[in-house]
Amino acid sequence: MLVALLPGDGIGPEVLVEARRVLDAVLGDAITYEEAPVGGAAYHAAGHPLPDATLNLARRADAILFGAVGDPACDSLERALRPEQAILGLRRALGLFANLRPAKLFAELADASALRPEIARAIDLVIVRELTGDVYFGEKGRRETADGLRQGYDVMAYDEAEVRRIARIGFETARKRQRRLTSVDKANVLETSQLWRDVMIEVAADYPDVALDHLYVDNAAMQLVRAPGQFDVIVTGNLFGDILSDQASMCVGSIGLLPSASLDERGKGLYEPIHGSAPDIAGQGKANPLAAILSAAMMLRHSLGRAADADRIEAAVAAALAGGARTGDLGGTASTRAMADAVLAAL
Amino acid sequence: MLVALLPGDGIGPEVLVEARRVLDAVLGDAITYEEAPVGGAAYHAAGHPLPDATLNLARRADAILFGAVGDPACDSLERALRPEQAILGLRRALGLFANLRPAKLFAELADASALRPEIARAIDLVIVRELTGDVYFGEKGRRETADGLRQGYDVMAYDEAEVRRIARIGFETARKRQRRLTSVDKANVLETSQLWRDVMIEVAADYPDVALDHLYVDNAAMQLVRAPGQFDVIVTGNLFGDILSDQASMCVGSIGLLPSASLDERGKGLYEPIHGSAPDIAGQGKANPLAAILSAAMMLRHSLGRAADADRIEAAVAAALAGGARTGDLGGTASTRAMADAVLAAL
Numbered sequence: 001m002l003v004a005l006l007p008g009d010g011i012g013p014e015v016l017v018e019a020r021r022v023l024d025a026v027l028g029d030a031i032t033y034e035e036a037p038v039g040g041a042a043y044h045a046a047g048h049p050l051p052d053a054t055l056n057l058a059r060r061a062d063a064i065l066f067g068a069v070g071d072p073a074c075d076s077l078e079r080a081l082r083p084e085q086a087i088l089g090l091r092r093a094l095g096l097f098a099n100l101r102p103a104k105l106f107a108e109l110a111d112a113s114a115l116r117p118e119i120a121r122a123i124d125l126v127i128v129r130e131l132t133g134d135v136y137f138g139e140k141g142r143r144e145t146a147d148g149l150r151q152g153y154d155v156m157a158y159d160e161a162e163v164r165r166i167a168r169i170g171f172e173t174a175r176k177r178q179r180r181l182t183s184v185d186k187a188n189v190l191e192t193s194q195l196w197r198d199v200m201i202e203v204a205a206d207y208p209d210v211a212l213d214h215l216y217v218d219n220a221a222m223q224l225v226r227a228p229g230q231f232d233v234i235v236t237g238n239l240f241g242d243i244l245s246d247q248a249s250m251c252v253g254s255i256g257l258l259p260s261a262s263l264d265e266r267g268k269g270l271y272e273p274i275h276g277s278a279p280d281i282a283g284q285g286k287a288n289p290l291a292a293i294l295s296a297a298m299m300l301r302h303s304l305g306r307a308a309d310a311d312r313i314e315a316a317v318a319a320a321l322a323g324g325a326r327t328g329d330l331g332g333t334a335s336t337r338a339m340a341d342a343v344l345a346a347l
Numbered sequence: 348m349l350v351a352l353l354p355g356d357g358i359g360p361e362v363l364v365e366a367r368r369v370l371d372a373v374l375g376d377a378i379t380y381e382e383a384p385v386g387g388a389a390y391h392a393a394g395h396p397l398p399d400a401t402l403n404l405a406r407r408a409d410a411i412l413f414g415a416v417g418d419p420a421c422d423s424l425e426r427a428l429r430p431e432q433a434i435l436g437l438r439r440a441l442g443l444f445a446n447l448r449p450a451k452l453f454a455e456l457a458d459a460s461a462l463r464p465e466i467a468r469a470i471d472l473v474i475v476r477e478l479t480g481d482v483y484f485g486e487k488g489r490r491e492t493a494d495g496l497r498q499g500y501d502v503m504a505y506d507e508a509e510v511r512r513i514a515r516i517g518f519e520t521a522r523k524r525q526r527r528l529t530s531v532d533k534a535n536v537l538e539t540s541q542l543w544r545d546v547m548i549e550v551a552a553d554y555p556d557v558a559l560d561h562l563y564v565d566n567a568a569m570q571l572v573r574a575p576g577q578f579d580v581i582v583t584g585n586l587f588g589d590i591l592s593d594q595a596s597m598c599v600g601s602i603g604l605l606p607s608a609s610l611d612e613r614g615k616g617l618y619e620p621i622h623g624s625a626p627d628i629a630g631q632g633k634a635n636p637l638a639a640i641l642s643a644a645m646m647l648r649h650s651l652g653r654a655a656d657a658d659r660i661e662a663a664v665a666a667a668l669a670g671g672a673r674t675g676d677l678g679g680t681a682s683t684r685a686m687a688d689a690v691l692a693a694l
C-alpha cells in the first residue's frame with residue numbers, strides 16, 4: 001500500500017510527523033510512504049502550489065495523507081499560484097467528490113465548546129459535502145457591465161449525475177448510522193438547489209429505510225447552533241458544506257480535533273485535518289496532532305481496508321484525552337509531541 | 348407619513364397588530380396606515396404573492412411594516428407564485444439593497460442562548476447584508492449538459508457600484524459604533540468575492556477612522572460560534588448574509604426577538620421581524636411580538652426621523668423583559684397580547 005504524504009505549510013509538517021508515528025506503531029512497515037511538497041512549500045520549491053510530481057504521486061498512491069496549506073508569504077500572488085489552489089486542484093484532478101466530516105464531542109471535552117455543555121454533548125453528526133462542483137468550479141472571471149463597470153462573476157451549477165452520486169454517499173452513510181439524512185439547500189431561491197432537491201427525492205426511493213428531510217441553509221445554520229443534536233447525517237453542496245462544516249466543527253470545541261476524508265468513486269481518498277496551516281503557531285510544537293492522527297485512522301478505514309486498526313487508534317485518542325492530555329487549544333500545556341506520546345501510550 | 352402594513356401569513360398578522368398598538372401609543376395619529384395582502388394570503392385572495400395593488404402601496408408609502416410570508420398550502424406552486432417571492436420582489440422592485448440586522452443579547456435573556464452565557468453576553472453586532480444582487484438575482488434556470496443531463500444553474504455576480512454602496516452603509520454603520528468593520532467573502536475561491544474585497548479596500552480609503560478586516564465565510568461561521576463578541580459590524584453579500592445573520596440571531600437566543608431593516612438609497616425602508624410565518628403556532632396567541640415591535644422602532648429611527656420615539660420603544664421592551672414577561676419561545680407563558688401589554692405598560 002502506497003500512501004502519499006503531503007505535509008504542506010505551517011503546522012502541516014509537525015502534525016503529519018505525529019500521525020506517521022502512530023501509523024508506524026500500529027502497522028509497522030505494511031505501508032510504503034512517499035513524500036512531496038504542496039501549497040506554499042511547493043510554490044517556494046518549484047514555482048507552483050501543486051507541481052506535476054506531487055500530482056503524479058497523488059495519482060499513483062492508494063491514499064493521500066495531507067497536512068495543511070496556507071502561507072501568508074503567498075498572499076499577494078495571483079490566485080492560481082496560491083497555496084489553497086493545491087487542495088482545490090487535487091480534489092478536482094482526482095475526482096475526490098465526497099467530503100466526509102464527522103463532528104462528535106469527546107465526552108471529556110464538553111468544556112471546550114462554546115455551546116452549553118448539555119447542547120454540545122448531544123452532537124454526533126457527519127457532514128457529507130460535495131467537493132468537485134458548485135460555484136467552486138463553474139465558469140468565473142471579471143467582465144464589464146453595459147455601464148462599463150467592473151463585475152466579478154461565478155457560475156453555480158449542479159447536474160443530476162453530480163447530485164446523484166453524492167446523494168448515494170449521504171444515504172449510505174446514514175444507513176450505517178441513525179438512518180436520518182438532512183439535505184441542505186436554498187431551493188426557495190436557487191435553481192441549482194431545486195435540481196439538488198429533486199434528485200435527492202428521486203434517490204430517496206432507493207433508500208426506503210432512511211428518513212430524508214430538507215432544510216434551507218439559513219435555517220440549517222440556525223439549527224446547528226440551537227440544537228445540533230437533532231442531526232445524524234447532513235448532505236449538502238460544496239459552498240454550503242464549506243460553511244456548515246466549519247460551523248459544526250466549532251460547535252464541538254477545537255478544530256484541532258477534527259479529521260476529514262475526501263473520496264473518489266472507488267474509495268481512494270485524501271485525508272486531512274480540517275484545521276488550516278496556523279502560521280502563527282507553526283514550528284513551536286504547540287499544534288494539536290489529534291486531527292491528523294484521526295485523519296490517518298479514517299484513511300485506514302475508508303481507503304486501506306483496516307477498520308480494526310482505525311478503531312484502535314480512535315480508542316487510543318479517546319483514552320489519551322480521558323487521561324488528561326491537552327494541547328493549548330484545549331486549555332492544556334502538552335506539546336504536539338507529548339500529545340502524540342499520550343496516544344501512543346494508550347494504543 | 349404613510350406606512351404600508353403588510354401582515355402576510357401565519358403569525359405575521361398577530362404580531363403586526365401588537366406593533367401597531369405600540370406605535371399608536373407612542374405617536375397617536377401622526378402616522379397614516381394602509382394595509383394590503385402579501386405572500387400566501389395575497390395568493391389566495393388575488394392569485395399572486397405580490398399583487399400590483401400591494402406593490403403600488405409599498406411604492407407610495409414612506410415605510411413598510413412587514414409581518415412574515417410563508418404558507419405550507421403554497422408548497423406545490425411553481426416558484427414564481429410562492430409566498431417568499433413577495434419579499435424578494437419587494438426588495439428588488441424598491442431597490443432595498445441594505446439589510447441591517449442588529450444582534451445583541453438582552454441581558455435578562457442570557458439563558459435563552461445555546462451559547463455559554465459568558466460568550467452570549469458579549470454579543471453586540473450588526474450584520475449589514477446586501478440584498479438586491481448576488482446569486483439571488485443573477486440569470487438562473489435549467490438546461491441540459493452536453494451529455495443530456497438535467498442541470499440547474501444560477502449566476503453569482505456583483506459589480507463595483509453594487510459593492511460600493513453597501514460598503515458605504517457598512518462603514519457608516521461602523522462609524523456610529525465601535526468603528527470596526529469585518530467584510531466577509533470567499534475570495535480564495537470566488538471572483539465575485541475578489542471584486543468585493545477589492546472594492547471594500549478602495550472604499551476604506553474614505554473611512555480612515557474605521558478598521559477594516561476580511562474573513563472568509565467559513566471562518567466567519569466558525570468565529571460567530573467561538574467568539575461572537577469580537578464583531579462590531581459585519582458587511583457581506585446576499586447569500587452569505589442570509590446564512591450568517593440567521594446564525595447570529597440564534598446565538599442571541601430566540602429569533603422571536605430580532606428586527607431587521609431593508610433600506611433603499613434614500614432611507615426608505617421595509618421593516619420586518621427576522622422570524623418567519625411559523626404556521627405551527629399561528630392563530631394561537633403564542634407568537635412573540637417583540638421582533639415586530641422592535642422592527643417598528645427601527646422604522647421610526649431609520650425612515651421616519653423619530654429616533655427619540657424609537658429609543659423609547661426599545662427601552663420599554665428591555666423593561667418588559669426585565670419585569671419578567673416571557674412568551675413561550677423564551678420559556679415563559681405570556682400570550683402575544685400580554686407580552687405587548689407589558690411593553691405598553693413600560694412605555
Ligand SMILES: CC(C)[C@H](C(=O)O)[C@@H](O)C(=O)O
Nearest residue numbers: 084085087088242535536565
Ligand atoms: C482552502 C479552501 C479553498 C477550502 C474550501 O473552501 O474548500 C477550505 O476552506 C476547506 O474547507 O477545505
Ligand SMILES: CC(C)[C@H](C(=O)O)[C@@H](O)C(=O)O
Nearest residue numbers: 188189218431432434435589
Ligand atoms: C424567504 C427567503 C427568500 C429570504 C432570503 O433568503 O433572503 C429569507 O431567508 C430572509 O433572510 O429574509
